[in-house]
Amino acid sequence: MSFLNETHDPALQSWVTSANVPDNGFPIQNLPYGVFREKGGHHDFRVGVAIGDKVLDLAALALLSPWTGPAGEALQACDAQTLNKLMALSPEHWSALRLALSKALREGSDLQGKLEPLLHDRAAIEHNLPAQIGDYTDFYISVHHATAVGKQFRPDNPLLPNYKWVPIGYHGRASTIGVSGQAFPRPVGQTRPAEDGAAPGFGPSQRLDYELELGIFLGQGNQHGQRIDIREAESHVFGFCILNDWSARDLQAWEYQPLGPFLAKNFASTISPWVVTLEALAPFRQPFQRAAEDPQPLPYLTSDENREHGAFDVELEVLLTTEASRSQGAQPASLSRSNFRDAYWSAAQLVTHHSVNGCKLQPGDLLGTGTLSGPSQGEEGSLLEITGNGRNPIKLPWGEERTFLQDNDEVILRARCTKPGYPVISLGECAGTVLPAIPV
Amino acid sequence: MSFLNETHDPALQSWVTSANVPDNGFPIQNLPYGVFREKGGHHDFRVGVAIGDKVLDLAALALLSPWTGPAGEALQACDAQTLNKLMALSPEHWSALRLALSKALREGSDLQGKLEPLLHDRAAIEHNLPAQIGDYTDFYISVHHATAVGKQFRPDNPLLPNYKWVPIGYHGRASTIGVSGQAFPRPVGQTRPAEDGAAPGFGPSQRLDYELELGIFLGQGNQHGQRIDIREAESHVFGFCILNDWSARDLQAWEYQPLGPFLAKNFASTISPWVVTLEALAPFRQPFQRAAEDPQPLPYLTSDENREHGAFDVELEVLLTTEASRSQGAQPASLSRSNFRDAYWSAAQLVTHHSVNGCKLQPGDLLGTGTLSGPSQGEEGSLLEITGNGRNPIKLPWGEERTFLQDNDEVILRARCTKPGYPVISLGECAGTVLPAIPV
Secondary structure, X not given: OOOOOHHHOOOOOEOOXXXXXXOOOOOOOOOOEEEEEEOOOOOOOEEXXXXXXXXXXXXXXXXXXXXXXXXXXXXXXXXXXXXXXXXXXXXXXXXXXXXXXXXXXXXXXXXXXXXXXXXXXXXHEEEOOOOOOOOEEEEOOOHHHHHHHHHHHOOOOOOOOOXXXXXXXXXXXXXXXXXXXXXXXXXXXXXXXXXXXXXXXXXXXXXXXXXXXXXXXXXXXXXXXXXXXXXXXXXXXXXXXXXXXXXXXXXXXXXXXXXXXXXXXXXXXEEOOXXXXXXXXXXXXXXXXXXXXXXXXXXXXXXXXXXXXXXXXOEEEEEEEOHHHHHHOOOOEEEEEEEHHHOOOOHHHHHHHHHOOOOOOOOOOEEEOOOOOOOOOOOOOOHHHHOOOOOXXXXXXXXXXXXXXXXXXXXXXXXEEEEOOEEEEEEEEEEEEEEOOOOO | OOOOOHHHOOOOOEOOXXXXXXXXXXXXXXXOEEEEEEOOOOXXXXXXXXXXXXXXXXXXXXXXXXXXXXXXXXXXXXXXXXXXXXXXXXXXXXXXHHHHXXXXXEOOOOOHHHHHHHEEEHHHEEEEOOOOOOOEXXXXXXXXXXXXXXXXXXXXXXXXXXXXXXXXXXXXOOOOEXXXXXXXXXXXXXXXXXXXXXXXXXXXXXXXXXXXXXXXXXXXXXXXOOOOOOOOHHHHEEEEEEEEOOEEHHHHHHHOOXXXXXXXXXXXXXXXXXXXXXXXXXXXXXXXXXXXXXXXXXHHHOOXXXXXXXXXXXXXXXXXXXXXXXXXXXXXXXXXXXXXXXXXXXXXXXXXXXXXXXXXXXXXXXXXXXXXXXXXXXXXXXXXXHOOOOOOXXXXXXXXXXXXXXXXXXXXXXXXXXXOOEEEEEEEEEEEEEEOOOOO
16 A cells, blocks of 8 residues: 555645755645744634745635635635644545645646735744644653653663553643743642651752653544544544653652652643644655564554554654853754654554543544654653753753753754655744743 | 621522422522533523522523623623633622522512523433533542552552642543533453463453542633632632542553553543532531641642631432342432542642642633542442452342442432531532443
8 A cells, every 4th residue: 555646746846936945844745734823913823834934824725715525625624723623524635635735836836826825934923733632642652761761760670561562641731732932930849858758849840851752633533432443543643743741850750659740741731833744744654563572562453554654754853952052142952863763652553542442532632652762872852861860961062061951941842754855844843941930 | 707698598598499499409509500401402502500490591691681790791601502701700700690690589589580481490401511621630639548549559558658748630531521421331441461471451341430529610710830829729619510530440450550540531531510619618618627647738738718618518429220220110329428528638729739830720621539538438439449449349229239330330429518507509410321342
């Protein structure tokens, strides 16, 4: 089975000429969706698609009704302030709209004249969350991350016995998910007492960290009580974004037993503004296979499709700027790089596992992958891992050191897909800034 | 400070005569809000207030605009399909609407003629969720429950060191919260392997349980990043309902480490349809105090107000019917009784703790108390506790036994407030039924 079609032709060029610049990340083969408005403007947020350094206003295009059939229906669903209506449609609808947009934005398209007035400079827009997120679930799919974290607590036996059988996940907080550019005060809370039986500490977190993740936006949902078969799971996935699951390690260490993370995570989570569709990522599919020493997943988490092409080659990077680096005009420091293909569970497996008990998934729900650390040094997805839980500070190129995040630090996550002979497909950027704590 | 006003006068009688029947639970001193429509009807769900065996259609009343000022503004917020708009207003608004409704429904009211056509028989309506629930958080505030559960794992040291300092909570799933009458298939999932290293089990849960809880519906929210002071916390509480946090103990035991409950809980949660306001519960306030041997809460969780009247005397009961009992026409079996006043943390403390890190709370958010078990035998809020994790089956009056729930079992939770010289204030009923699992 090939997932490729004419929208993936690497030779395609757009009449939006910035989309043809090598490595710009938003070529006509990408076409990610987001929600935008003019910066500081008074118009409503609305749905758009990114192309080069422009965004095409799909809410405005919908009023022109250029298409009929599934593409037309999908475009009408874009006459909205969020992507939820588009997400609620079927893969056939998503695919038809992608093809129609690809044709309309190609060099020589009859529609160029109609579309040009609907383009905005991406430098002049601001974003809202792409969707109204009903429920947010965060998983833990990097065995490298789970092992590194486990080592902090159980050096001889870092992985719990369920890890290689259960895609471990927990519910996160939807209300504090913000879009790239989010800034939030350092969280305050309780920390472990200095000695057993003493009163806990209380104050601003001293071990504030980021987590490098991808977000998976769900498309069509399921009926409450109905399971989603692994072979159908990807038809419920609309696309991917980048996710920073900010974490207060000291709050987490004291509060998390027995019910898991709560205030250590729910003060803020940041996502990138553009949702790159599953179809746009098709050229970067890879086999998803277990190592010989690992158990095969249970049958409900197994399919030929998943094994043959359930993984995605998505390159990830963490960068940091600080008050000092910005005042010196220094470039952001690259802290680590990793790849989504090293995850232990696939997106399809997460969807199927989440619904195996009949749990109802809905369009616009967000699944976090969990920290995407790789197997090697330099591939750690959090400061907890890079610094060995704060024991080994990192030196930044401009002379500062960090164990955990300081006030006014800005973390920038980036993700992109590359392969020879194909344009770079960018997932954009997810930036967020830690503000000083509000005084207690 | 007295929380009582003329709406709490026990002598008040309504021209809706069923509201004056002793112990009917919905007297003019109660006035809980909910969302309803005619059973099987095609009208939209809309906001109403219960009075005796009737419900008054507040969406219809809003069209008559009988009041100005805060009561009028609050009534206009009831011209809606959920309570969210009313919840988003202030305690002054809620109080003004309650007073206006109390006056309008009293014997001798001028408005009787206008209101009578807007009454519906409660026996002839169906309910929807009272609010669109943005985020659902479940706490763990019964020290008796936490101790009983801890004993299953750590007989000598059942309470974890954080319990008496941190109001332990975790995020639950909003999408599968249903209103009383909810029926759902028995969840399917992975269970602990028979021996270490073997493949886990997979199939319908064999240890399905209920949890007896109250739900706290939040009113006005906070700005992201801003803490809610303990002295202001109750102004963010709209009211209470009953909550059944269905739990699959065998799924939970295998999946819950290290990130807490997930599929073991998120297949369904059921709430009662009527939200009883904080003001309606004012006559049942009690001091909220720590035992001499317990640590005093940290200052951010401490206030004179909370100590003097932060607890509520709410009587809770669990009842069970089965296929056999219903076919025999037997009465539901009472499994246990407990009281909300025995909880270790107050509603105000939950709100303040939840926002201490800047987490954004929103109108319509639901907080679960966690299982409300009491200190004595007969006060266990779950089968896990009653049966000692399945070791000691209970005998039902009609001859059956239970360790955990069987297919077609119906669990009915009830809650009410009573005191001499005051009408019974009912929180209504929360019923739910376990259907057979969908075959794997």
